[in-house]
Amino acid sequence: MLLQTHGLTANYGQFRALFGVDIAVAAGECVAIIGANGAGKSTLMRSITGVIRNEPGMVLHRGAPIGALSSAEVMKRGIAMVPEGRRLFPSLTVEENLQIGGQVRKAPGPWDLDAIYDLFPILRERRRNPGTALSGGQQQMVAIGRALMSNPELLLCDEISLGLAPVVIRDIYTALPRIRAGGAAIVLVEQDIGKALAVADRVYCMMEGRVTLVANAAEVSRQQIHAAYFGEAA
Amino acid sequence: MIWLDTLVQGILLGGLYALFAAGLSLVFGIMRLVNLAHGDLIVFAAYLVLMGVTLLGLSPWVAALVAMPLMFFIGWLLQTAVLNRVLGKDILPPLLVTFGLSVALQNGLLEAFSADSRRIPAGPLEGASLDLGLVTVGVMPLLTFASAVLAIVALNGLFYHTALGRAFRATSDDAVTAGLMGIEPKRIFAVATGIAMVVVTIAALYLGMRSNFDPAIGPARLIYAFEAVIIGGLGSLWGTLAGGVIIGVAQTFGAAVNPEWQILAGHIAFLVVMLLKPRGLFPRAVD
Numbered sequence: 001m002l003l004q005t006h007g008l009t010a011n012y013g014q015f016r017a018l019f020g021v022d023i024a025v026a027a028g029e030c031v032a033i034i035g036a037n038g039a040g041k042s043t044l045m046r047s048i049t050g051v052i053r054n055e056p057g058m059v060l061h062r063g064a065p066i067g068a069l070s071s072a073e074v075m076k077r078g079i080a081m082v083p084e085g086r087r088l089f090p091s092l093t094v095e096e097n098l099q100i101g102g103q104v105r106k107a108p109g110p111w112d113l114d115a116i117y118d119l120f121p122i123l124r125e126r127r128r129n130p131g132t133a134l135s136g137g138q139q140q141m142v143a144i145g146r147a148l149m150s151n152p153e154l155l156l157c158d159e160i161s162l163g164l165a166p167v168v169i170r171d172i173y174t175a176l177p178r179i180r181a182g183g184a185a186i187v188l189v190e191q192d193i194g195k196a197l198a199v200a201d202r203v204y205c206m207m208e209g210r211v212t213l214v215a216n217a218a219e220v221s222r223q224q225i226h227a228a229y230f231g232e233a234a
Numbered sequence: 235m236i237w238l239d240t241l242v243q244g245i246l247l248g249g250l251y252a253l254f255a256a257g258l259s260l261v262f263g264i265m266r267l268v269n270l271a272h273g274d275l276i277v278f279a280a281y282l283v284l285m286g287v288t289l290l291g292l293s294p295w296v297a298a299l300v301a302m303p304l305m306f307f308i309g310w311l312l313q314t315a316v317l318n319r320v321l322g323k324d325i326l327p328p329l330l331v332t333f334g335l336s337v338a339l340q341n342g343l344l345e346a347f348s349a350d351s352r353r354i355p356a357g358p359l360e361g362a363s364l365d366l367g368l369v370t371v372g373v374m375p376l377l378t379f380a381s382a383v384l385a386i387v388a389l390n391g392l393f394y395h396t397a398l399g400r401a402f403r404a405t406s407d408d409a410v411t412a413g414l415m416g417i418e419p420k421r422i423f424a425v426a427t428g429i430a431m432v433v434v435t436i437a438a439l440y441l442g443m444r445s446n447f448d449p450a451i452g453p454a455r456l457i458y459a460f461e462a463v464i465i466g467g468l469g470s471l472w473g474t475l476a477g478g479v480i481i482g483v484a485q486t487f488g489a490a491v492n493p494e495w496q497i498l499a500g501h502i503a504f505l506v507v508m509l510l511k512p513r514g515l516f517p518r519a520v521d
Contacts, residue, residue: 051410071413080414087411091403100404103397104416150416 002027002185003048003079003154004060008067010040010047017043019209025154030176030186032200032217034193036229039206041189042084045158049081050074076105080152084159084189086143088131095127097142102149109151110182116145119175137168144175154185161192173199193225207231239369240490241483246371248462248482249379250444252475253437254455255462256385257430260393263469263518264406264426265321270332273456274339275431279305279438280447281347284354294354298439302432309431313424321423336452343449354442378440382478385433386471392429393471402426406469461504467514476515480507 003025010018018040025031035041046052048059049071056065061077075081080101088097098116117124120141126134131142140160147155161169169192176199180186190196197203197217205213205228213220213228258272269275279301286297316335320327362373393399401422405412409419441447441455458481465480466473481500488499507515 049414051413070418071410072416072418075414075416083411083414087408089404089407089411091407092400096400099397100400100412100415100417103401146415 001025001060002029002062003187005044005048006058006060008044008047008054008058010043010052010054012043017209018047021206021209021211023204023211023214025185025187027153028180028183028185029202030180030188030200032188032190032196032203033206034190034196034203034225034229035206036191038208040209041206042158043209044206045081045084045156045187045189048074048156049079072104075150078105078107078150078153080147080150080155082140082143082147082155082157082160084162086136086139088134088139088142088146090130090132092131093127094123094129094131094134094142097131098123098127098145098149100149101146102151105150107151107153111148111151113149116148119178120145135168137164137171140164140168140172141175144172144179148179148182148184151182152184154187155179156187156189158189159191160188161190161195169195193229205229236490240486242369242371243375244483244486245479246375246379246482247486248475248479249375249382250437250440250478251458251462251481252382252478253378253385253433253440255459255466255474255478256382256389256471257433257437258456258459259463259466259469259471259474260389260433261427261430262463263471264402265423266325266406267317267321267328267423268325268332268460269317269427269430270329270456271336271339271452272332272434272459273454274336274343274452275305276434276438276441276455277447277449277452278339278343279431279435280354280442281343281352283435283439283442284352287354294356294439294443297354298435301438302435305431305435306428309434310424310428313427314420317427318420318423336456340449340452347449349448349450351446351448352442353446354439356443360443374440374444378444381436381440382475385436386475389429389433390471398425458500461500465504465507465514467517469518470514470516473514473516 001024005021005023008018008021021044033041047054050069051071054067056068059067066074098113122138123141160172173195188196188200200217203215203217203220204211213224215224254276261267261269282301283294283297286292286300287294316331317328320331359373363370364373393402401417405417405419405422412419461481462477463474465477480503484503485496485500489496
């Protein structure tokens with residue numbers, strides 16, 4: 001397995017946000033993690049990427065314990081993150097925001113500045129602009145491109161459609177198959193169930209800090225999702 | 235004509251203050267850390283250069299070159315072993331730690347070198363001057379100012395045109411997200427403090443060649459540096475140079491009126507700028 005969490009727990013002070021979460025992502029796979037606000041999806045992402053530190057064995061990368069590593073160490077192992085809210089660096093131009101993604105780790109692979117500009121042509125025109133001067137959708141493209149620059153094995157996308165217009169979301173989702181074709185496994189954290197199911201191989205549904213459903217995206221029924229998402233009997 | 239002369243002397247003196255301040259400005263810009271031991275570190279570096287000259291027989295310039303990597307390492311170690319542990323949301327712990335470091339450094343230097351006034355011998359350069367027609371300027375103040383401009387050009391180049399500078403700016407913007415890019419903020423901070431100490435060494439060289447120094451003069455250098463940084467606007471290196479020049483000019487004009495007013499005039503200029511532009515002359519857009 002490329003990535004596994006094993007009985008992953010996480011706390012914010014007294015408040016427990018994750019109660020023993022087990023997920024697994026194979027190389028090249030696209031996995032969607034859906035769930036309502038507060039289900040623990042972002043906490044799961046933050047735990048995997050070392051923003052929240054855990055016990056070493058709670059997160060495994062190719063079988064090696066990485067739960068206690070810093071974000072930088074996790075990233076250097078090939079796990080890149082598109083953080084919630086995009087989090088571009090305001091002091092950096094669009095191009096610098098992209099460059100910094102591949103500055104510390106640059107594995108061989110399809111992604112470099114030119115490939116990112118081909119994926120999102122609008123960014124080439126805007127490359128001298130400050131990252132934060134762009135529209136929300138364009139900022140999201142920069143955030144995705146920035147994470148791709150290191151040629152990661154695994155791309156974690158936290159709420160990439162949040163707050164964007166439908167037409168912009170479509171543009172961004174159109175890019176996902178091309179990203180998969182580049183070889184990276186993708187974990188999509190989404191509230192938009194339809195969008196997530198359309199591109200994912202498998203889907204995890206979370207509720208109140210627990211995984212309530214694991215299913216094949218092509219086979220899962222609306223009733224199953226509904227039950228797992230809202231915790232009601234279908 | 236005397237006023238033109240005073241103005242030029244003031245601008246050149248500002249170069250020295252900008253050198254005092256550039257390292258402070260860099261560190262503050264990247265990690266929002268005010269190093270209260272900055273002045274004492276300048277004095278420490280001056281003794282280091284002096285030792286190179288007196289014990290090893292080096293010229294002051296070579297001694298400073300030798301001291302630079304040493305000071306870089308000291309800055310790196312200071313950040314890694316001490317300051318990184320106290321940096322956080324609360325700004326008080328780093329202030330207390332650097333204040334303590336300042337006291338310790340002063341007393342350490344006093345033990346090691348006594349309270350005697352010392353000077354780095356600069357040979358014939360000490361009294362050399364250049365006739366520019368309207369005014370005559372000392373070669374040493376001119377070199378100081380040129381070094382300050384060069385240091386700021388170099389730091390700006392580093393900050394805005396290198397991968398390391400990109401990492402500096404990104405870490406300053408958002409350390410958590412910088413971590414997601416594979417950058418270890420604490421290592422970036424250590425390198426930044428190391429670089430600040432290299433600039434401190436340049437400041438120390440001119441401080442020691444231009445005037446006498448003893449272990450107790452650090453805090454006053456810190457005040458000048460701090461005022462220059464604040465006048466310029468936090469985090470702006472060119473602003474820091476402007477701030478240094480404003481204090482320098484105010485001091486020489488104050489001194490021209492009455493020699494007792496030199497220091498006071500610099501502080502008054504600082505207060506006036508704060509009244510008119512509380513965020514400094516060139517504040518960074520982001521903050």
